[in-house]
Amino acid sequence: MEAEMISHSKFEPPTGALEKFNDDGYLCLHPFYDADQLTELNDQVERFIRDVVPTMPQEQVYFEDKADMATLKQLQKMFEFDEYFRDLMENGAPRRIAEEVLQDEVVPVNMQYFNKPPGIGQPTPAHQDGYYFHLDPCEAVTGWLALEDVDEETGCIHYLRGSHKTPRFRPHGQSGVLGFSQGITDFGSPADYANEVSFPGTGGTFLMHHAKTVHWASGNTSKTRTRKALGFIYYAKRAKLDHIAKDAYQTALDARLKITEMI
């Protein structure tokens, strides 16, 4: 099925996007999708949750409370289960921006749904995505699309400007947070907060960050509002995946989540 209103072919990244991305380690584009497009996207997400999620393996569906289906917090690999989201991932504007900022062809790797349910949505620990991508060189991006208005109360994204420029990853360790299993263990110094930028915004706002950019979000303390978003992960073609390290990491993670009964 073709996306109905999401225009794919016409999109061109704005002038200066590459320079800004290279300087800061992220981009913020808004409004990226207008109100009609956002309605379409939200309708499709609702359909996916109703019709497709029940057919997905449990490793790819995370709940804050797995006894309560209303607390759905994260979905993995949406584009592998559904034509609409495959088309969006493979042919949509996020891919065009990824190609521009990585200056390469890209490989679509993961499309995720992120929700922080009201009152119980947990914080996203500070992390660098590349730490668990296992790429050499670490050339990859994550796009993040707000499906609704987001602010500090519901848990907007925070970036550490320029943090993608450091040659090594920060030390990471198990965070205990389902869906964000690794967090930076020495995060939180005044130097960390000196370059902090946060992105409250309206639904349709689109962010993209480099795989080395440090980012985090607080939990959702609103009693009534959700915080729904889509994530788009693309690897640069020149980035080589260490399959052995990646598979070992994924197998250990899935086993740990099952043992601890988190999934």
Ligand SMILES: O=C(O)CCC(=O)C(=O)O
């Ligand atoms: O949605 C969030 O809170 C965090 C998303 C994230 O860490 C990512 O897309 O890399």
